[in-house]
Amino acid sequence: MVRKLAVGSLVTALLSLLPAWVWAGGGAATELVVVADTRALSGFNFYLATLYNQDMWIFATWAVVITSALGVSLGLLMDLIMSHVGLDLGKSAGHVEH
Amino acid sequence: MDWLYMHMPIAGVDIFWPGLVLIGYSVGVIGGFFGMGGAWMVTPGLNILGFPMAFAIGTDIAHIAGKSMISTMRHSKFGNVDYRLGFIMLIGTMAGIELGAQIVMALERIGRIGPVVRWVYVVFLALIAFMVFFDYYKAVKNRNKSDDPSHTGATGGVNWAPALHKINIPPMMHFRVANITCSIWLPIAVSFITGVLAGFLGIGGGLLRMPALIYFIGAPTHVAVGTDLFEVMISGLYGAFTYSLKGRIELVAVFVMLCGAAIGAQIGTVATKYAQGYGIRVVFGSAVVACMVSIILKQYGITAAATVIILGAITVICIYIMAIMFRGAANELREKKAASTGAKA
Amino acid sequence: MKKILLLGILLAALALCTGCLNKAEESHVYQGDCLAIQDGGKTLVLANSQPKLNPLKGDKAVFDISKAKVGLAPEVGNVIRVAFMVEKGKNVAIKVMNVSKQDLRKK
Numbered sequence: 001m002v003r004k005l006a007v008g009s010l011v012t013a014l015l016s017l018l019p020a021w022v023w024a025g026g027g028a029a030t031e032l033v034v035v036a037d038t039r040a041l042s043g044f045n046f047y048l049a050t051l052y053n054q055d056m057w058i059f060a061t062w063a064v065v066i067t068s069a070l071g072v073s074l075g076l077l078m079d080l081i082m083s084h085v086g087l088d089l090g091k092s093a094g095h096v097e098h
Numbered sequence: 099m100d101w102l103y104m105h106m107p108i109a110g111v112d113i114f115w116p117g118l119v120l121i122g123y124s125v126g127v128i129g130g131f132f133g134m135g136g137a138w139m140v141t142p143g144l145n146i147l148g149f150p151m152a153f154a155i156g157t158d159i160a161h162i163a164g165k166s167m168i169s170t171m172r173h174s175k176f177g178n179v180d181y182r183l184g185f186i187m188l189i190g191t192m193a194g195i196e197l198g199a200q201i202v203m204a205l206e207r208i209g210r211i212g213p214v215v216r217w218v219y220v221v222f223l224a225l226i227a228f229m230v231f232f233d234y235y236k237a238v239k240n241r242n243k244s245d246d247p248s249h250t251g252a253t254g255g256v257n258w259a260p261a262l263h264k265i266n267i268p269p270m271m272h273f274r275v276a277n278i279t280c281s282i283w284l285p286i287a288v289s290f291i292t293g294v295l296a297g298f299l300g301i302g303g304g305l306l307r308m309p310a311l312i313y314f315i316g317a318p319t320h321v322a323v324g325t326d327l328f329e330v331m332i333s334g335l336y337g338a339f340t341y342s343l344k345g346r347i348e349l350v351a352v353f354v355m356l357c358g359a360a361i362g363a364q365i366g367t368v369a370t371k372y373a374q375g376y377g378i379r380v381v382f383g384s385a386v387v388a389c390m391v392s393i394i395l396k397q398y399g400i401t402a403a404a405t406v407i408i409l410g411a412i413t414v415i416c417i418y419i420m421a422i423m424f425r426g427a428a429n430e431l432r433e434k435k436a437a438s439t440g441a442k443a
Numbered sequence: 444m445k446k447i448l449l450l451g452i453l454l455a456a457l458a459l460c461t462g463c464l465n466k467a468e469e470s471h472v473y474q475g476d477c478l479a480i481q482d483g484g485k486t487l488v489l490a491n492s493q494p495k496l497n498p499l500k501g502d503k504a505v506f507d508i509s510k511a512k513v514g515l516a517p518e519v520g521n522v523i524r525v526a527f528m529v530e531k532g533k534n535v536a537i538k539v540m541n542v543s544k545q546d547l548r549k550k
Contacts, residue, residue: 075168
């Protein structure tokens with residue numbers, strides 16, 4: 001575990017050394033603006049992309065809300081399926097996953 | 099072959115969708131099986147499949163948010179989360195994620211994001227592979243020594259926590275669940291550093307945060323696990339928000355991967371019941387090395403080979419874990435059947 | 444389990460609220476070759492290079508980009524993609540992307 005920590009610290013140290021190397025080959029700093037091409041889209045994709053072009057704050061809120069809702073509902077659904085199949089996940093409940 | 103490609107509405111790229119499903123599924127299987135560590139293959143995988151690097155990072159971090167929700171919910175039931183510690187660490191985690199994301203955006207502005215992130219990933223994965231193989235080597239050595247009565251088992255890590263707890267920078271705080279008292283700046287510093295790494299690489303940061311919680315902050319292992327999961331969820335949610343706000347997220351890909359991950363996670367978790375020995379570590383380490391090689395190939399423009407290697411490696415590791423599960427489940431069923439026949443007789 | 448359900452309901456409620464709040468006018472997207480940049484960079488004239496896809500009729504379209512978020516500076520001859528809203532008969536750009544200069548796929 002301590003080695004893992006040392007490794008992590010080393011990565012962070014390397015990260016802090018990066019700027020010189022990075023800037024050496026860099027071009028002029030310009031913000032990249034992305035416009036999603038909604039012209040050939042329809043349905044949910046069209047809605048998402050339009051929102052993306054129009055209002056980033058609502059888009060970001062939506063992104064977080066939909067992602068978490070989908071994560072939770074898929075987890076619940078899988079739990080349900082697994083209990084139907086007969087595999088008891090409770091046995092390995094102490095297990096971490098992320 | 100057009101049907102194999104899915105249009106990503108925001109990034110405007112066409113992506114080989116079976117690859118996307120496979121990545122999501124594999125991260126689920128590997129994450130479920132090994133307990134953590136799966137996100138490291140998503141950013142490189144997405145980049146190799148054709149996502150611009152910033153989109154790959156944003157999409158990876160958002161899918162972590164979705165995936166970690168359910169595991170945190172499951173764990174909070176066990177009371178293993180020190181919420182006080184968790185909330186204090188939030189400050190560092192969120193600031194760190196934001197800094198990581200800002201570095202990514204700055205790199206994108208000067209047009210250096212691709213190579214820089216790829217090389218940082220190569221170093222990061224090389225270190226993970228080294229750790230995994232070293233652990234395996236140590237385990238094998240210990241097993242060979244186990245006949246020797248003087249052998250004391252695996253060597254424990256050096257615990258820095260008592261020394262760090264003596265640092266008296268106010269405000270000092272007591273964390274009840276973890277049962278430690280330390281300067282508030284210690285957990286903030288730890289979470290900040292892991293946050294930067296998570297925000298920059300698009301990972302959960304647990305690989306770094308968990309040992310830090312145990313050896314630097316001095317939390318008991320089960321509290322470290324629970325609190326780390328809580329931080330992963332928050333870092334995922336904040337990461338998803340900030341990357342969406344910066345416009346570097348592809349939600350459609352997040353959804354596709356989440357569906358794959360939900361199924362994969364169950365299979366991986368069930369497989370842990372039947373897994374034995376350290377051999378699986380070698381498979382994991384090899385997958386990390388394969389991922390590293392494919393990033394290097396992508397960096398030099400050999401994208402086709404990179405795609406084959408990364409998708410091939412994760413397929414192999416998935417099949418291996420699934421084989422463990424099916425063999426184990428079949429054995430269990432056979433034993434149950436034998437037991438019931440025995441009882442009847 | 445209760446916690447999860449509660450969270451699900453909360454998220455659904457939040458989603459509904461966000462959905463209701465989102466009554467903003469719908470934006471459109473137009474893409475074409477840049478013909479001219481006028482009024483000291485405040486107005487953009489784009490050719491209708493893809494008449495089947497573009498939502499505006501005519502050979503060219505004029506956009507007010509004074510309030511827009513502009514990425515890599517547009518130049519005459521570049522392919523430009525604009526997200527815009529129609530306000531009082533005027534095409535007001537929200538975002539301007541330089542497709543020619545900004546190929547994200549190389550990143």
